[in-house]
Amino acid sequence: MKKSYLVQKTSNILLDQMQKIAKSSHPYLPSDLALASELDVSRTTIRTVIENLEKNGLIKRESAGKRVLRKPKKADYYDIGSAPSSKEEVIQRYFLSLINGGQLLPGDRFSELELAKQSGCNTVTVREFLVKFSRFGLIEKKPRSQWQMVKFDDQFAEELIEFRKVLEMRALVKLLDQDDDHPTWQELREVLDAHQAVKKDFDRRFREVPDLDARLHLAIQTGANNRFINQFFEVVSFVCHYHYQWEKTGEKERLWVALNEHIDLLIAILAHDVAAAVKALEVHLDSAERTLLECSTNVNRRAA
Structure with a gap:
C-alpha cells in the first residue's frame, strides 16, 4: 500500500538520524513517544514508520528497545520530490x-x-x-x-555570510568524515555530472545553475546529519539568495563563475581532499558574499 507523504517524509528524516545511530556504541532508536515529540508527528505515524523499517530489515525490536541493524542506503529512502504538497x-x-x-x-x-x-x-x-x-x-x-x-543593509549581509561560512564549513568537515557507503556520496557524484553537462551547453542551460547550487549545498548540509545545521542552513541559504532574484545585470557571468566554483568544490569533496575542499568552499562563499552585497545594493537603490 502506498505510504502517505507524511509517513514518507518522516521515514526519510529518521533514516538520516539512523546513519549516525548505526555507528554508535548504543545503536537503539528512542521511544515512540520521544520520536513523535522530536519529529512533531503523531505516535500513529511513528508506529507506521517503525513497522516499515522493521519489515525492510533496518531495525529489530528487542527487550532493550529498537536496535538499528544497519546503516540506511539510498534505496531505503522515499523519493518525495513529486509527492502531493501540503x-x-x-x-x-x-x-x-x-x-x-x-x-x-x-x-x-x-x-x-x-x-x-x-x-x-x-x-x-x-x-x-x-x-x-x-x-x-x-x-x-x-x-x-x-x-x-523589507530591505537589509551591508552589515546585515556581511553578518549573514559570516554565519553561513560557519555553518557550511562545519557541515563540510562532517560530510568528509562520512563512510564511503553514505548515500550523500552518490548524490554528489550525480550533482557533479549535472554540473558538467550544463557547462558543456552553458549558453542554453545557464538558468539551471541556481537549482544546481541549491542541490549542491543541500547535499553538503544533509551529509552532516545535524538537524540544527539543517534548520538554520535553510534560513540562511534562502536569505542569501533572496536578493539575487531581482538583479539580472551580469547574471550570466555570475552563474558561469558559480558553476566553475561548484565543479572545483565537488571534485575536491569526492576526492576526500579536505584542504582542497575547504579552500574551494572559501573561494565560493567569498564570491557569494561579493555577489550578495552587489545585488542588494542595486536592488535597494532601484526600490528607493
Whole structure:
C-alpha cells in the first residue's frame, strides 16, 4: 500500500538520524513517544514508520528497545520530490514564485487576503506561513493584516555570510568524515555530472545553475546529519539568495563563475581532499558574499 507523504517524509528524516545511530556504541532508536515529540508527528505515524523499517530489515525490536541493524542506503529512502504538497507548501511555493518573478520587491506591501485568494489557501494557513517566514527578516507585519517586504543593509549581509561560512564549513568537515557507503556520496557524484553537462551547453542551460547550487549545498548540509545545521542552513541559504532574484545585470557571468566554483568544490569533496575542499568552499562563499552585497545594493537603490 502506498505510504502517505507524511509517513514518507518522516521515514526519510529518521533514516538520516539512523546513519549516525548505526555507528554508535548504543545503536537503539528512542521511544515512540520521544520520536513523535522530536519529529512533531503523531505516535500513529511513528508506529507506521517503525513497522516499515522493521519489515525492510533496518531495525529489530528487542527487550532493550529498537536496535538499528544497519546503516540506511539510498534505496531505503522515499523519493518525495513529486509527492502531493501540503497547504503550507502550496503557499510557500506560491509566495517564493512571486519573489522569484520580481512581483514582490523591497518596500512592496501585500495582504493576507490577497495571498489567500491568489494561492487558493485559506487565510489561517497564509497567516501561519507569514509569521513563520518573518523570522527570515525579509517581511514585517503591518496593521490590518498587511505585510511589507523589507530591505537589509551591508552589515546585515556581511553578518549573514559570516554565519553561513560557519555553518557550511562545519557541515563540510562532517560530510568528509562520512563512510564511503553514505548515500550523500552518490548524490554528489550525480550533482557533479549535472554540473558538467550544463557547462558543456552553458549558453542554453545557464538558468539551471541556481537549482544546481541549491542541490549542491543541500547535499553538503544533509551529509552532516545535524538537524540544527539543517534548520538554520535553510534560513540562511534562502536569505542569501533572496536578493539575487531581482538583479539580472551580469547574471550570466555570475552563474558561469558559480558553476566553475561548484565543479572545483565537488571534485575536491569526492576526492576526500579536505584542504582542497575547504579552500574551494572559501573561494565560493567569498564570491557569494561579493555577489550578495552587489545585488542588494542595486536592488535597494532601484526600490528607493
